Amino acid sequence: MCGIVGAVARHDVLDNLIDGLNRLEYRGYDSAGVALVCDDKRVQRLRAVGKVAVLEEEISVKRPVGHIGVAHTRWATHGQPSVRNCHPHMSGTDLALVHNGIIENHTELRTELEADGYEFTSDTDTEVIVHLIHRVLPDSNTLRDAVASAVERLEGAYAIGVIHASSPDTIVAARHGSPLIIGLGDDGNYLASDQMALSSITDRFIYLEEGDLAEIQVDRILIHSRQGEVANRQVHRFSPGALSIDKGHYNHFMHKEIHEQARVMTDVLEGRLAEAHVPDAVFGVDAAALFDRAQHIQIIACGTSYHAGMVARYWLEEHAGIPCQVEIASEYRYRTPAVLPHTLIVTVSQSGETADTLAALRNLKDHPNCCGSLSICNVAGSSLIRESDLCLLTHAGPEIGVASTKAFTSQLVAFQLLTAVVGRRHAMTPQAERGLVLQLRELPALVQHVLLLDERIRNHAGTFADKNHTLFLGRGVHYPIAMEGALKLKEISYIHAEAYAAGELKHGPLALVDEEMPVVALVPVDGLFDKMKSNLQEVQARKGSMLLIASENACLEDLKPKSVIRLPDVPEFLAPVIYTIPLQLLSYHVALIKGTNVDQPRNLAKAVTVE
Ligand code: HGA
Numbered sequence: 001m002c003g004i005v006g007a008v009a010r011h012d013v014l015d016n017l018i019d020g021l022n023r024l025e026y027r028g029y030d031s032a033g034v035a036l037v038c039d040d041k042r043v044q045r046l047r048a049v050g051k052v053a054v055l056e057e058e059i060s061v062k063r064p065v066g067h068i069g070v071a072h073t074r075w076a077t078h079g080q081p082s083v084r085n086c087h088p089h090m091s092g093t094d095l096a097l098v099h100n101g102i103i104e105n106h107t108e109l110r111t112e113l114e115a116d117g118y119e120f121t122s123d124t125d126t127e128v129i130v131h132l133i134h135r136v137l138p139d140s141n142t143l144r145d146a147v148a149s150a151v152e153r154l155e156g157a158y159a160i161g162v163i164h165a166s167s168p169d170t171i172v173a174a175r176h177g178s179p180l181i182i183g184l185g186d187d188g189n190y191l192a193s194d195q196m197a198l199s200s201i202t203d204r205f206i207y208l209e210e211g212d213l214a215e216i217q218v219d220r221i222l223i224h225s226r227q228g229e230v231a232n233r234q235v236h237r238f239s240p241g242a243l244s245i246d247k248g249h250y251n252h253f254m255h256k257e258i259h260e261q262a263r264v265m266t267d268v269l270e271g272r273l274a275e276a277h278v279p280d281a282v283f284g285v286d287a288a289a290l291f292d293r294a295q296h297i298q299i300i301a302c303g304t305s306y307h308a309g310m311v312a313r314y315w316l317e318e319h320a321g322i323p324c325q326v327e328i329a330s331e332y333r334y335r336t337p338a339v340l341p342h343t344l345i346v347t348v349s350q351s352g353e354t355a356d357t358l359a360a361l362r363n364l365k366d367h368p369n370c371c372g373s374l375s376i377c378n379v380a381g382s383s384l385i386r387e388s389d390l391c392l393l394t395h396a397g398p399e400i401g402v403a404s405t406k407a408f409t410s411q412l413v414a415f416q417l418l419t420a421v422v423g424r425r426h427a428m429t430p431q432a433e434r435g436l437v438l439q440l441r442e443l444p445a446l447v448q449h450v451l452l453l454d455e456r457i458r459n460h461a462g463t464f465a466d467k468n469h470t471l472f473l474g475r476g477v478h479y480p481i482a483m484e485g486a487l488k489l490k491e492i493s494y495i496h497a498e499a500y501a502a503g504e505l506k507h508g509p510l511a512l513v514d515e516e517m518p519v520v521a522l523v524p525v526d527g528l529f530d531k532m533k534s535n536l537q538e539v540q541a542r543k544g545s546m547l548l549i550a551s552e553n554a555c556l557e558d559l560k561p562k563s564v565i566r567l568p569d570v571p572e573f574l575a576p577v578i579y580t581i582p583l584q585l586l587s588y589h590v591a592l593i594k595g596t597n598v599d600q601p602r603n604l605a606k607a608v609t610v611e
Pocket of ligand 1: 001002003074075076077078079085099100101102103124125126609610
């Protein structure tokens, strides 16, 4: 998604801006640009389609020097990726703006501004904002007043950074629906849509809240709330290590992040397991009272996080005995759900900024039947965390690969902890909770063991790389794991992949099965093992080529499978985490053979901050 960086300092800020853009590359983008108020008091802008490196080439020809500037990586929502659509956008020669988000009423604003004589030079929704500010500037005392009055006209979502040639000491920033943070430096102050952008400059951050308007100067930051009052926002500190982005000895972030999962399992569990139970306080100080009230759970998420929620529903209903529903946020936010009394809302998002999930939470949390909200999230200080009553940080560390891996398995563990605390109040006996806690302690070692299969899984990747389609099959709690496996393959290798609950096969998808349709099946030895085997017989009878990811105890002789990856026999409660890992590795190796961009797949972005 789009990224914003801004800087105002005692030194030339161009290198800070470019460094920030490079650190935001992981989010996915199609073009980049920068604008500075230069020392001759003119605004100089440079923009380029493609990687930040292309912009840097332009800069090397014509380097602007200035103490204040804004920069942007664009992931197009309105208008093609092209130089004319790159941010920063300008109105006249003195005013420049960067924007993340979508302006929903841009068409009517454009018509109005054109009637006033403004000429548009891009196809974006963003350009209306900069002209709106320009139009009110002559009647405003300050740039801040002009921005404040312009944003009142906007419908939709925005995080913006604005500079003007005649205010060469101030960046004005505003947020509504898209994240924005201020970084406090020693020699200046900074703005970004993601703290990762500023990780080489500072470890001190202020998170702007909804409706905030900020003036950022070298030695002064002034924030006004939506109500126009001066707001004192807390400064948060993060250790530099928490923000490090480095591939180590791996060729891709995704591969590194898959291999980090044993450590991530340790980190997400650290301090969260008592001798024989999961303490309520793991979820926050008010957790006990809130969990006491909850009679029903509504999980809301998107993409991979939605799959984690689907797995959780099996656990929460089977082990905890609490009714649970799971829904895709982009659907949930636009319907009128009949909310059951005493519903606990659980939102899940790696970044904590997923626009649809955040909107769904906002719509629902004041519903009279909601007894509270919990967010499961990887980024401290994110909007979801700040707007929820309770949170569980997944401690997976920065996830740079666009295709989520370690964030997913850490979300699964978060849900295992939730199953224990909620279960204690419903169907779970103390013995059962103790059993779950003991199993969870084994998880990091089991994950480490499965990661050793990397090489063996690579040997199977060739079967998929020249195919156009793949089916993934699972049953029970492994059905959403099959969905996650299919999503990984689609995302990074661009092979069309579909997941089915194996029992559904004969209701349609079996018609697709032939030698050209590889089938990946998850075959743990659990209560559905025999059913799964029958489904696989159906595939085999149609000459489907199968890759079975099966427990080492699974007796598969009658299927005579050519391709099997054997996994350790693990407790059923842990199996979804364990069976995820070979699917991640398989996708990775297929993508490598196909030569796709593993960490930044085409058309995709990391933190999905637009709806
Ligand atoms: N709507 C703007 C910004 C898009 C965005 O925030 N993407 O993540 C544009 O299309 O330029």
